[in-house]
Amino acid sequence: MILPPHLSIRDGHLFIGEHDTVDLAGRFGTPLYVTDENRIRENYRRLADALSARYPKVQVLYAAKANGNLAILRILAGMGAGADVFSAGELDLALQAGMRPEVLLFNGSSKSPRDLALAVATDVRVSVDSLDELSQLNAAAASAGKTVEIAFRVNPAIEVPTHPKIATGLATSKFGIPAGQVLDAYREALACSNVRPVGIHCHIGSQILEVEPFARETAVLIDLARDLADIGVPLEFIDIGGGLGVPYRRGIDRAPTPEEYADAVMPVFTAGVKELGIEPALWVEPGRSLVGDSTILLTRVNSVKEAHRTFANVDAGFNLLARPAMYDSYHEVVAANRADSPAEREYTIAGPICETGDLLAKDRKLPALSAGDLIAVLDAGAYGFAMSSQYNGRPRCPEALVRDGDVALMRRAETIDDLITTMTTPAWQEE
Amino acid sequence: MILPPHLSIRDGHLFIGEHDTVDLAGRFGTPLYVTDENRIRENYRRLADALSARYPKVQVLYAAKANGNLAILRILAGMGAGADVFSAGELDLALQAGMRPEVLLFNGSSKSPRDLALAVATDVRVSVDSLDELSQLNAAAASAGKTVEIAFRVNPAIEVPTHPKIATGLATSKFGIPAGQVLDAYREALACSNVRPVGIHCHIGSQILEVEPFARETAVLIDLARDLADIGVPLEFIDIGGGLGVPYRRGIDRAPTPEEYADAVMPVFTAGVKELGIEPALWVEPGRSLVGDSTILLTRVNSVKEAHRTFANVDAGFNLLARPAMYDSYHEVVAANRADSPAEREYTIAGPICETGDLLAKDRKLPALSAGDLIAVLDAGAYGFAMSSQYNGRPRCPEALVRDGDVALMRRAETIDDLITTMTTPAWQEE
Numbered sequence: 001m002i003l004p005p006h007l008s009i010r011d012g013h014l015f016i017g018e019h020d021t022v023d024l025a026g027r028f029g030t031p032l033y034v035t036d037e038n039r040i041r042e043n044y045r046r047l048a049d050a051l052s053a054r055y056p057k058v059q060v061l062y063a064a065k066a067n068g069n070l071a072i073l074r075i076l077a078g079m080g081a082g083a084d085v086f087s088a089g090e091l092d093l094a095l096q097a098g099m100r101p102e103v104l105l106f107n108g109s110s111k112s113p114r115d116l117a118l119a120v121a122t123d124v125r126v127s128v129d130s131l132d133e134l135s136q137l138n139a140a141a142a143s144a145g146k147t148v149e150i151a152f153r154v155n156p157a158i159e160v161p162t163h164p165k166i167a168t169g170l171a172t173s174k175f176g177i178p179a180g181q182v183l184d185a186y187r188e189a190l191a192c193s194n195v196r197p198v199g200i201h202c203h204i205g206s207q208i209l210e211v212e213p214f215a216r217e218t219a220v221l222i223d224l225a226r227d228l229a230d231i232g233v234p235l236e237f238i239d240i241g242g243g244l245g246v247p248y249r250r251g252i253d254r255a256p257t258p259e260e261y262a263d264a265v266m267p268v269f270t271a272g273v274k275e276l277g278i279e280p281a282l283w284v285e286p287g288r289s290l291v292g293d294s295t296i297l298l299t300r301v302n303s304v305k306e307a308h309r310t311f312a313n314v315d316a317g318f319n320l321l322a323r324p325a326m327y328d329s330y331h332e333v334v335a336a337n338r339a340d341s342p343a344e345r346e347y348t349i350a351g352p353i354c355e356t357g358d359l360l361a362k363d364r365k366l367p368a369l370s371a372g373d374l375i376a377v378l379d380a381g382a383y384g385f386a387m388s389s390q391y392n393g394r395p396r397c398p399e400a401l402v403r404d405g406d407v408a409l410m411r412r413a414e415t416i417d418d419l420i421t422t423m424t425t426p427a428w429q430e431e
Numbered sequence: 432m433i434l435p436p437h438l439s440i441r442d443g444h445l446f447i448g449e450h451d452t453v454d455l456a457g458r459f460g461t462p463l464y465v466t467d468e469n470r471i472r473e474n475y476r477r478l479a480d481a482l483s484a485r486y487p488k489v490q491v492l493y494a495a496k497a498n499g500n501l502a503i504l505r506i507l508a509g510m511g512a513g514a515d516v517f518s519a520g521e522l523d524l525a526l527q528a529g530m531r532p533e534v535l536l537f538n539g540s541s542k543s544p545r546d547l548a549l550a551v552a553t554d555v556r557v558s559v560d561s562l563d564e565l566s567q568l569n570a571a572a573a574s575a576g577k578t579v580e581i582a583f584r585v586n587p588a589i590e591v592p593t594h595p596k597i598a599t600g601l602a603t604s605k606f607g608i609p610a611g612q613v614l615d616a617y618r619e620a621l622a623c624s625n626v627r628p629v630g631i632h633c634h635i636g637s638q639i640l641e642v643e644p645f646a647r648e649t650a651v652l653i654d655l656a657r658d659l660a661d662i663g664v665p666l667e668f669i670d671i672g673g674g675l676g677v678p679y680r681r682g683i684d685r686a687p688t689p690e691e692y693a694d695a696v697m698p699v700f701t702a703g704v705k706e707l708g709i710e711p712a713l714w715v716e717p718g719r720s721l722v723g724d725s726t727i728l729l730t731r732v733n734s735v736k737e738a739h740r741t742f743a744n745v746d747a748g749f750n751l752l753a754r755p756a757m758y759d760s761y762h763e764v765v766a767a768n769r770a771d772s773p774a775e776r777e778y779t780i781a782g783p784i785c786e787t788g789d790l791l792a793k794d795r796k797l798p799a800l801s802a803g804d805l806i807a808v809l810d811a812g813a814y815g816f817a818m819s820s821q822y823n824g825r826p827r828c829p830e831a832l833v834r835d836g837d838v839a840l841m842r843r844a845e846t847i848d849d850l851i852t853t854m855t856t857p858a859w860q861e862e
Binding site: 014031058064066069070071074085087088089090091092093096107108110111112113115131132133136155164165166168170171173174175176177178181183192205246275300302303304305307308309311313314315317322325329348350351352353354355356357358359370371386387388389390391392393394395396401403406408409410411412414416418419420422423424425426427428429 | 446495496499500501502505516517518519520521522523524527538539541542543546555560561562563565569595596597598599601602603604605606607608609636643708726731733734735736738739740742745746748753756757779781782783784785786787788789790791801803817818819820821822823824825826827832834837839840841842843844845849850853854855856857858859860
């Protein structure tokens, strides 16, 4: 396994940035998410630079769903990122983190009347997913005496090599306006009194490890931009979404670099807009590629069991990291307190949840493990804590943030009181 | 579709017990879980009666993971149930609900040192999953000057017809002591100073719609009980676990009745213990079959979209009900505010989560739907709210409980403040 550059092994211990994971686990307890702020900054800077070097008007919108901790949003806000928000909650957090409304896009295939009213009230742009939503948004804007700037989410009907549950640009996905209906949708938007179409938006999926689908998608959007120019839609932005993957199998998977991504996408984009004589902003919506590798999940071995396999039973399961159970996702694991011991035998890392599928990693060669040892699950920064639950009556774990020599919690540990704080007692059950 | 008896259609509206779901959604908002207390009571009574009629010493231990709301636990505690608890949190809640320690079993394949200490402190019995755990528990009991009564969780290596993620009794599952190691484990327990083996425990899986696997499992346990008698283990209880399913496809699936379950299991059990000359308590651990059908999830249509399919986009997704996305589970859906209108066309009920897999129901024939209509997702009482998350920045919905003419919240709606209440700001991010 090849560790990413912010992780290292020193005197047998796994370090994240300058911090010994064994010390962090001792200080804050386990399970524990730990994020390296500098890694997020590097990831952001490298992507933004690669794109901006090839076109002057680029705006990164962080896909807040990947990791919605305010501390993460603040880091990215400070670097100039906006956000792709998918709910009222994400919109609220992005604004709290200091992101400006003009660099937020309210996405979603199922927005409620309250969502639409909030979008109008906060002056963000809206990615509209259906004609039904268009008319509702127009009415909401009219009743507030405002005009809302929108894009349509376009379904490009592109096949991409990723897990079917997160391939969002398939012809059969729930997202977006089918290609054949897009122009009519814009015509309808042009006829709306309180909606102004200014953008076009697309997203083909997540965890994509090739650049070619992004180039194809961009070509689809340029073609649509040509048609939109013909019907008089002044495009102020073209949003190609996100989707770049993380090389979860370290040393085996290969993820495109930001430069490779830019090299694939930008020639299509810049040639297209030049030919059309327009200069829209290019919006991109990376999530996983910014935060995925920044974070590890530390979990302690509770017991080891010899059965048909050897199980190392740990204190984190799919309550905290759902991806292995939900998508059969692969995450590297490291014996964090004996990281330079020879890998002696195969362990299956099993969580504490009462389901057979609660396995974080299967049949991994690791140093000999026993109760008390510390396991680090790598690349847990995207769709990790974000998808966590309190299943099996388990309070959720804390999240720590490190930066250079500093460390602090960006989320405290939940307690059993946090499990019951929203419960209320029906009157007939009162003593 | 054939509705379960506590659901009915009156004047075009779906009712749960005596309550109009349209009124409930208007009063408490959507999404909304609604549980019928009387249905839980019926389910419990019928199972307990069927078993107790065939053997005098039966104890029902509710599988608290299925639905851990304190109000639900209180109902079952009041009827005499104990609980199968899988974590410190579930143990704490079961005690808070008034369940007695002697009818609680602390289960789990990965118990932490704190879990073991808590088990010792609260005087509950422990289902031990490995020899490693046995020695840790013995040490924890010794240091508290106590003796803990235990069972071993046995892996019966039984194939069952259910989803592989919840088939817990397979030879390849993470649960339990492999059959060939069981006697040695008990011998080791007999040699422990502060542990006393008094039970045997097994669980073959969840959502099983045939009785035959339970009879086979019981036969395996009786065989083991014979061996245990030979080595001098005085069995006070035999715990056959849970696993009875719910007929999610109403009118198509058929779930065994409690009487059929008892008819399959009890002759094997009673003949076995009679032959052995022992009279252990029979423990059973039903979860889904007690609460699954008691609850509906009400969700409102935000928009309707014509694409390659017709989507009814609703306000609840796999953030609130993970089963369809996680296990491809089927739940019936009813147009709750037009429940006697003719089913005119096929709709796919899509949630608001930013994943292609966020579909609650696919291609269901329903009355013509439009924004504002109300959908009821049936049989959402087990592994529904219990597995919920705040994914996509979504506060979780409330849970209502109805009983005869009464209705009350047993959980309030979360707000955006509940999303950030555990977040903390690293010092270097303070203004």
